[in-house]
Amino acid sequence: MKFAVLISGNGSNLQALIDACKRGMIKSELALVISNNNKAFGLQRARNAGIKTMIFDPKKYTNRQSVDRDMIIHLKQEKIDFVILAGYMRMLTPFFIKEYRRRILNIHPALLPAFKGVSAIKDSLTYGAKVTGVTVHFVDEKMDHGPIILQDSFKVQENDTLKSLEARIHKLEHRLYPKAVALFEQGRLKIKGRKVHVLAQPVLKSS
Ligand code: GRF
DSSP: OEEEEEESSOOHHHHHHHHHHHHTSSOSEEEEEEESOTTOHHHHHHHHTTOEEEEOOGGGSSSHHHHHHHHHHHHHHTTOOEEEESSOOSOOOHHHHHHTTTOEEEEESSOTTSSOSTTHHHHHHHHTOSEEEEEEEEOOSSTTOSOEEEEEEEEOOTTOOHHHHHHHHHHHHHHHHHHHHHHHHTTOEEEETTEEEEOSSOOOOOO
């Protein structure tokens, strides 16, 4: 299978996925990296790994759906089977989600459904959460909402700062995301309503 990663910034999760592909932990081909932001450092990471990159600058389109329509055209051209969001700071439109339903994964730096949104690490710290963590989930039409694939957690320490918490969250993300992608490509994730069952054996698809 072939997959694309959508980014907007640093791309440390992208790097973890590139490394997991190199190690053979992920067998699918990371064929395309897309960004809405031409200054995203993740683009450089992709180029260093010899991965094709594309930029879809929202300013060049009249509305959100036309951006997504264009992206879908290119994803199909590249025969992309599934899409990984890794710090992509835009909501996908229902049009995009319909095209790749149950084939879009996202990572969120908190234990959903707590602390949705763009400042989850800061929000959990200022809220005084004693435990925090990372969630990998399927993407649906609502923000940070789809069925949960994997979660992992750790205790927030008394002396944790935003910086120290970010560092621990990212470390956990870089472990969890490749694991989730590997389970997905092996056909071991079965969605039933809101629940995702992780199967010991892959589901055999009848043709
Ligand atoms: C990560 O914390 C991820 O959970 C969130 O955005 C951040 C992206 O970081 N969705 P990076 O660009 O992968 O370094």
